Amino acid sequence: MAKGGVVRTVPVIDMQDFPAQSGKLMEACGEWGCFRIINHGIPPALMGEMKAVSRSLLDLPVEIKTRNSTLVQGKGYTPLNQASPVFEALGCYDLAEPGNLDQFLDQLCVSDPHQREIITAYSKAMYELGMDMGHKLLQGLGLSGDLFNGWPCQLRINKYNYTPEYVGSTGGLLHTDPGFLTILQDDEIVGGLEAVDKDTGEYISVEPMPGSLVVNLGDLAEIWSNGRLWSVKHRVQCYKGLIRLSIALFVLGPKDGALGAPEELVMFPLPSPSSLISPESIQSAMPPPDGEIDFGREEDEEEEEVEVVGSGEMKKRYAKQQGFAMAKRTSRKGKDGNLKNLTLQCSRGGKARVQDSNDVLAYWLPNTSTLLLLLQHTLKASGAASLTPQQRRTTSALGISCVLLMFHISGLGLVQVLGEGVGFFCCFVFMSTGGRWRCVVASVVAEAKIAVAAGRRRWRGGKGRGGADGGGGRRWWRRSPVVVALGSRPLSLALSSSILGTKEE
Ligand SMILES: O=C(O)CCC(=O)C(=O)O
Numbered sequence: 262m263a264k265g266g267v268v269r270t271v272p273v274i275d276m277q278d279f280p281a282q283s284g285k286l287m288e289a290c291g292e293w294g295c296f297r298i299i300n301h302g303i304p305p306a307l308m309g310e311m312k313a314v315s316r317s318l319l320d321l322p323v324e325i326k327t328r329n330s331t332l333v334q335g336k337g338y339t340p341l342n343q344a345s346p347v348f349e350a351l352g353c354y355d356l357a358e359p360g361n362l363d364q365f366l367d368q369l370c371v372s373d374p375h376q377r378e379i380i381t382a383y384s385k386a387m388y389e390l391g392m393d394m395g396h397k398l399l400q401g402l403g404l405s406g407d408l409f410n411g412w413p414c415q416l417r418i419n420k421y422n423y424t425p426e427y428v429g430s431t432g433g434l435l436h437t438d439p440g441f442l443t444i445l446q447d448d449e450i451v452g453g454l455e456a457v458d459k460d461t462g463e464y465i466s467v468e469p470m471p472g473s474l475v476v477n478l479g480d481l482a483e484i485w486s487n488g489r490l491w492s493v494k495h496r497v498q499c500y501k502g503l504i505r506l507s508i509a510l511f512v513l514g515p516k517d518g519a520l521g522a523p524e525e526l527v528m529f530p531l532p533s534p535s536s537l538i539s540p541e542s543i544q545s546a547m548p549p550p551d552g553e554i555d556f557g558r559e560e561d562e563e564e565e566e567v568e569v570v571g572s573g574e575m576k577k578r579y580a581k582q583q584g585f586a587m588a589k590r591t592s593r594k595g596k597d598g599n600l601k602n603l604t605l606q607c608s609r610g611g612k613a614r615v616q617d618s619n620d621v622l623a624y625w626l627p628n629t630s631t632l633l634l635l636l637q638h639t640l641k642a643s644g645a646a647s648l649t650p651q652q653r654r655t656t657s658a659l660g661i662s663c664v665l666l667m668f669h670i671s672g673l674g675l676v677q678v679l680g681e682g683v684g685f686f687c688c689f690v691f692m693s694t695g696g697r698w699r700c701v702v703a704s705v706v707a708e709a710k711i712a713v714a715a716g717r718r719r720w721r722g723g724k725g726r727g728g729a730d731g732g733g734g735r736r737w738w739r740r741s742p743v744v745v746a747l748g749s750r751p752l753s754l755a756l757s758s759s760i761l762g763t764k765e766e
């Protein structure tokens with residue numbers, strides 16, 4: 262818990278002191294992904310009353326608690342289970358949707374108008390706080406707009422049924438929150454929340470601080486921000502043999518599931534993590550809008566085959582933080598002197614922190630976006646392409662969508678794993694830019710799980726696949742192709758662009 266002899270604690274942000282605390286907020290988001298907020302505007306009396314009401318709901322008989330279900334599976338009652346034998350929770354999905362909170366209260370037979378008022382007032386106040394936090398994050402990144410608009414938020418009240426015998430064991434398993442951010446009223450008396458230190462990997466105890474709230478950033482924040490916001494790993498330990506209660510508001514993600522890094526957050530040259538915290542540093546790290554990017558030795562451009570190894574301290578530090586290293590840029594020129602083919606590649610290195618499909622997504626999206634940006638700028642610099650900003654966005658979005666299709670499939674749990682090995686995934690995008698037809702090939706090599714995408718027309722048992730039911734077999738092949746779903750250890754990613762021909766303008 263100590264770094265250089267100093268006990269580390271998560272940062273504390275004063276919500277009434279903005280914009281002065283904006284830099285501190287962004288540093289907390291980038292370096293910790295977990296911090297406390299004070300002066301957040303939720304009255305202490307309301308926090309206390311909500312805690313009391315939550316306790317009474319979680320003390321209801323299990324027959325009533327199991328009535329708590331939601332349209333989205335897994336967001337209602339979580340009973341005690343083998344993996345978390347002392348943990349249970351009640352949940353209300355999309356609490357801002359009219360009727361949802363009332364339905365939650367009806368399911369739990371809450372007839373006391375006072376209890377209903379408390380939960381309703383608390384949910385509203387927390388929801389507004391979540392939206393406010395979204396604005397502060399956008400401002401801190403030098404962006405404007407309304408990031409969380411229309412995103413569903415889930416209210417969840419957690420109970421840890423600790424006993425003296427359980428002390429020293431884990432009440433809430435190590436995880437990252439899959440959504441964008443979580444605002445948590447933790448237990449004022451029974452601590453136990455622990456955040457993993459981003460640099461050292463140590464567990465840091467997030468000590469109770471009455472009246473404050475904890476904010477945890479989730480996987481979507483890391484993906485959306487292109488790695489600037491850190492999705493913190495955390496767990497809940499049993500420090501005391503007393504019941505522990507916490508109340509979480511999860512800002513989940515957009516309903517249609519599409520979320521990508523804004524163009525402003527995909528930048529070159531790659532800045533160091535610590536220079537990402539101020540809007541000024543982001544502006545200065547942006548590529549010049551129409552200027553050429555210098556990739557290295559100019560004289561190399563004349564050679565038939567050019568290999569430039571990415572260098573520079575900033576790039577290295579960023580690569581280390583992201584767990585990958587920019588490996589190569591290889592280009593080939595045709596007889597007419599024009600660039601015919603360009604390949605950008607990054608390969609896995611640095612620390613291994615990729616564990617599940619969310620992590621894989623969080624890991625690859627920034628890398629893919631960065632490579633696409635490098636590719637676009639190189640095409641521009643070669644004089645072969647003059648894309649409008651709109652075209653540039655479309656190309657980038659197309660490439661990213663293709664490459665990440667796999668992750669979406671595996672992230673949604675639609676994949677049935679058949680085996681493991683080293684897998685290769687490749688996608689082709691044909692496009693016309695600057696009067697030339699080109700083919701962009703994205704390829705990913707990974708230690709992969711060989712899997713079948715099990716969609717609606719999933720192949721069941723031995724039937725259908727070219728067997729007795731031959732027609733069914735064809736259907737299965739059409740709708741559920743064999744895919745290589747990227748597993749836990751991506752090895753390299755490459756983007757290659759080749760000019761196929763020239764069209765008359
Ligand atoms: O109970 C806590 O303090 C943490 C809960 C948590 O991490 C979660 O609900 O995702």
Ligand SMILES: [Fe+2]
Pocket residue numbers: 436437438443477495
């Ligand atoms: Fe969590």
